[in-house]
Amino acid sequence: MELKDFPHYLFGKTYHFEGEIDQETAAEVFDPARLNQLSHAFMDIPVLNVLSMLEETSRLLCDHSGRYYRQAIEIFPQSLQYSPEMVDFGFDVFRQANTRDMLTRMLWQVGK
Numbered sequence: 001m002e003l004k005d006f007p008h009y010l011f012g013k014t015y016h017f018e019g020e021i022d023q024e025t026a027a028e029v030f031d032p033a034r035l036n037q038l039s040h041a042f043m044d045i046p047v048l049n050v051l052s053m054l055e056e057t058s059r060l061l062c063d064h065s066g067r068y069y070r071q072a073i074e075i076f077p078q079s080l081q082y083s084p085e086m087v088d089f090g091f092d093v094f095r096q097a098n099t100r101d102m103l104t105r106m107l108w109q110v111g112k
Helices: 023-029 032-043 047-061 067-080 082-098 100-111
Strands: 007-012 013-015
Touching: 013 023, 047 067, 047 082, 047 100, 067 082
Parallel strands: none
Antiparallel strands: 007 013
């Protein structure tokens, strides 16, 4: 699989790159005024909403009957040179680390 085989989602917009990002697109995506505006809008989103979204995303990625997990378990062992069991273990750890409860505990530690 190559970079061109995937859509890329940057700040709510979809891009398709054949290679490295060109300067015009980089200037558009990473425009400081635009990033500042997006940053302020992001601050209005309740933290629990963000944590819930991360938890749900993790659940979808790690669902053994889901398409993302099935694709990963097919590709990752060879591309990462890990056994399927190690890849599966990594998904389990990722899922556990991205529960709302665990993320809340990690945020609490940062806030100290």
